[in-house]
Amino acid sequence: MEPRHFPIRACPVCGSQRFQPLFRQSFAQLSATNLMEGYTVVICDDCGAGFANDIPPQSVFDDYYRDLSKYEDSSAPSAVPPPVDQKFRDVAVLIQRFLPGPGPRILEIGSASGGLLKALRDLGCSDVFGLDPSPACVAAASRLYGIPGVVGTVFTAAAHGETYDFLILTGVMEHIRDLDRAIDQFRLLMRESGRIYLEVPDASRYDATLDAPYQEFSVEHINFFSRSSLVNLMQARGFRTIEAGCVVRSLHEVTVPCTYGVFEYASVPQAIEPDTETRPGLSAYIAGCAAEDARIRRAIDESLEPGEQMVVWGVGTHTLRLLSTGGLDPSRIALFVDSNPKYQDQELRGVAIVDPARLQSRREPILVSSRSSQQAIHKQIRHGLRLRNPLILLYGREPGGHREELDPVLDTSAGASASLE
Ligand SMILES: [Zn+2]
Structure with missing residues (x-):
């Protein structure tokens, strides 16, 4: 099948339309979905950021997350809510250091079944809200942990007119096509001196031995941030970096190197410092995946x-x-x-x-x-x-x-x- 071609996507960090392809990722499609047949992983010539080009418009992703969410808690309803993942407890402890003032009002965008907000509430934050595109996720957060929330995306959140002291997006920024529009929404949602916590997989440290080959180039991942690209993204749009760092998170049975940043709006855009870590990181990852891919193909053939x-x-x-x-x-x-x-x-x-x-x-x-x-x-x-x-x-x-x-x-x-x- 011929890959479908969408209009060129400008670099989501610096806006450049000059980039080099590194890898073409391809997907078969389920009969009732029409997301995309693949994308090209590219590196921006101007700022060094990594991202997916040849992808559909944001509205197609919005429909996909509303209709096909895989982030719902599928366990049978029970009187005893499941214990909160250690990963969420770790993120909550990290976030706690950056919460402004007493009793901050917190919004998590992409709150899934509410595990992180529950972990924050266990640390004493009572004013927590969730937002998720999947109605079943919002319902699960309420049923399991009593976390209030609404159905929506970063693009609809501000329509409710509420503002917050602290926004959280973990494992979300790598999924958003229109990052400029998303960051405009952050500003509408944040109170003066509000802060935002962003955490994403770290493309400079993707590791072919930690998950299945090319799994970081998943159907849903369309931005490949490093620490410096994440900082560039926010600083170029007037945010000040309070802290940026690297962590390793567990996700089901694998581990994922991640990078995070805590940002505050300072209204003064800063110049971009070229990212020199993403290209070598992604190139090493792609080479490692080729070997692992050959191994699993052989294993499938020889097993039958x-x-x-x-x-x-x-x-x-x-x-x-x-x-x-x-x-x-x-x-x-x-x-x-x-x-x-x-x-x-x-x-x-x-x-x-x-x-x-x-x-x-x-x-x-x-x-x-x-x-x-x-x-x-x-x-x-x-x-x-x-x-x-x-x-x-x-x-x-x-x-x-x-x-x-x-x-x-x-x-x-x-x-x-x-x-x-
Ligand atoms: Zn760029």
Whole structure:
């Protein structure tokens, strides 16, 4: 399929239209979605920032996050809310140092199920609000933790007329196409002497060994910030940097090097200092991913018997990229499976996507097409669904991948030989 071409995207940090391509990322698309078939990772000639070019307009992303959110808490409603992730507690402790005055009014943009706001409230911040494009996320934050919130995006938040002492966006800025417009909205939302905390994956420290190959170039990531690009972005628009630094966060079963900054509006734009860390960081990452990509393709090929078909579990970036680049052959795929109900009953390259519950009658090997959730999926297959299908596991203990077979005679309890726990 020919890649679709969108108008040139100017550098989101400095506005330049001069840039060099580093890598073309490609995705197969689900039958009922039309986000994009890929993008080109480029480096700005003028400021050195990294970003995705050849992407659709902001409104297409807004629809996608409203309709296809994967950030919802899917656990069954229960009387006891789930414990807040350690990651959220760590971010809350970092943020606490920068909160202005007593009793600050805090807004988190992209608040998902409310974990970070709950962690802040546990530290004594009572005046916290969430904002998320997904109605189910806003409902979950309220149900689980009693966090008040509204449905919306950074582009609609100011319409409510409220202002705040502190804004928080973690894992959001890398998803926003129109950053200039977003930063205009920050100013409308911030009180005088208000502050903003931004945290994003650090493109100068992406590491091919920490997640699946090219996973940082996901369907949703379209800005590749380093610490210096994040600082440039804000300082060029009149913000003063109070602190900028680097951290490592855990995300499901992988770790992600991140960079963060705390900013205050100072009305005086500052000159951009060219970012010299993003290009070498991304180039090293891309080279490392090429080797890892070759390894997992070999592992998939070698795991199947001649003529054998498989079930592929997961239809996220990991699967969409492999399908689009020949790493998965649709003729070898009997079914796709995904736990997110929003993907079920769609198709991918003509093959149905079904609910995991529909695997009970299937005997094909199941490819676990994820690194960040490989162990959780393994556990769900063996312990939740009690399935005995062979499993193809690409990450972990063996460099060539691993086909896990349960012995149907000797092993009477499904999961007794589960190997990754
Ligand atoms: Zn630039």
